[in-house]
Amino acid sequence: MTQSQIRPRRSVLYTPAANDRALSKIGRLSCDVIVIDLEDSVAPSEKAAARQKLATIFSARPQHVEMAVRINALSGTWGADDLAAAISCKPDAILLPKVKTPHDILEAGKLLDRADKDMKIALWAMIETPKGLLNSATIAELGCDPASRLTCFVAGTNDLAKETGVTLADDRRYFLPWLMQMVLAARAGGLDLIDGVYNDFYDVEGFARECRQAANMGFDGKSLIHPAQIEAANIAFAPSAEALVEARAIVDIFARSENQKKGVVALNGRMVERLHLAQAKKCLAKATAVNRK
Numbered sequence: 001m002t003q004s005q006i007r008p009r010r011s012v013l014y015t016p017a018a019n020d021r022a023l024s025k026i027g028r029l030s031c032d033v034i035v036i037d038l039e040d041s042v043a044p045s046e047k048a049a050a051r052q053k054l055a056t057i058f059s060a061r062p063q064h065v066e067m068a069v070r071i072n073a074l075s076g077t078w079g080a081d082d083l084a085a086a087i088s089c090k091p092d093a094i095l096l097p098k099v100k101t102p103h104d105i106l107e108a109g110k111l112l113d114r115a116d117k118d119m120k121i122a123l124w125a126m127i128e129t130p131k132g133l134l135n136s137a138t139i140a141e142l143g144c145d146p147a148s149r150l151t152c153f154v155a156g157t158n159d160l161a162k163e164t165g166v167t168l169a170d171d172r173r174y175f176l177p178w179l180m181q182m183v184l185a186a187r188a189g190g191l192d193l194i195d196g197v198y199n200d201f202y203d204v205e206g207f208a209r210e211c212r213q214a215a216n217m218g219f220d221g222k223s224l225i226h227p228a229q230i231e232a233a234n235i236a237f238a239p240s241a242e243a244l245v246e247a248r249a250i251v252d253i254f255a256r257s258e259n260q261k262k263g264v265v266a267l268n269g270r271m272v273e274r275l276h277l278a279q280a281k282k283c284l285a286k287a288t289a290v291n292r293k
């Protein structure tokens with residue numbers, strides 16, 4: 001991945017399309033992505049009105065963030081109208097909820113292909129049902145084909161907890177195998193991966209802890225529900241000062257004339273190989289992309 005292709009997705013904030021006060025804030029927020037939500041945060045009686053607002057929201061869209069729209073499932077009552085409305089706003093991505101099989105992505109892709117011929121709109125998939133999780137590897141494989149438009153998985157931990165009866169309590173200990181399954185599937189398909197939401201938005205410490213946990217697990221960012229969560233996510237998913245020092249040291253040591261043809265060197269008593277050099281360059285590129293924001 002080149003530096004210009006890296007788009008930080010540390011903080012992915014849902015804003016309900018039905019909430020005018022919240023919508024009026026989005027131009028001033030420092031999150032990386034805003035997801036205008038037509039799904040669970042919008043009551044059935046408000047679905048049509050919320051959908052109609054999309055055009056106005058996107059006519060004044062902030063340019064410093066990626067903008068996505070989460071539609072209702074295409075299998076339900078509102079999905080097809082949501083998708084048509086979302087496409088006409090040209091968001092960066094359309095987030096499909098409750099994706100269960102590769103077919104769900106291919107079906108949305110076909111509809112997009114007719115309207116978005118220059119392939120500007122990506123598809124993101126929520127993994128939040130038992131079936132979707134079981135099929136996550138085959139769904140993610142679509143990411144290997146750019147024609148599928150699939151570029152990102154988003155964990156839907158609330159729905160998974162609801163569908164399975166498994167608790168998110170105790171630092172998500174019972175969820176960890178499933179979250180790691182998503183990480184593995186996403187990486188095999190070359191996808192980005194966003195962790196689920198933390199519902200208790202006044203618990204700043206607990207939220208920061210969960211962000212650090214997700215960053216250590218390999219997630220690229222966190223789904224957010226409140227502006228108060230943006231800062232902690234931006235910190236947790238950016239390369240740390242220590243990681244940058246180490247990355248620079250690895251780049252420097254391989255740049256020395258005596259090491260230019262070496263596959264492995266020692267750095268401060270530790271083995272460093274060229275795969276670590278690749279990781280270090282990625283870390284530095286990510287920091288550059290974050291600093292550009």
Ligand SMILES: CC(C)(COP(=O)(O)OP(=O)(O)OC[C@H]1O[C@@H](n2cnc3c(N)ncnc32)[C@H](O)[C@@H]1OP(=O)(O)O)[C@@H](O)C(=O)NCCC(=O)NCCSC(=O)C[C@H](O)C(=O)O
Binds near residue numbers: 022026
């Ligand atoms: C959770 C909330 C309903 C809380 O709202 P509120 O009581 O208004 O909070 P505050 O008074 O503390 O808000 C302070 C100001 O910030 C603005 N605000 C709040 N939330 C947002 C937001 N998401 N985006 C932009 N701006 C926001 C308020 O308007 C206040 O400003 P002001 O009015 O001028 O004082 C609310 O935060 C909320 O609705 N959050 C988003 C909920 C949502 O989108 N849910 C769906 C996505 S999560 C999900 O679906 C889970 C997933 O699918 C899964 O399965 O896991």
Ligand SMILES: [Mg+2]
Binds near residue numbers: 040097128156159
């Ligand atoms: Mg959900």
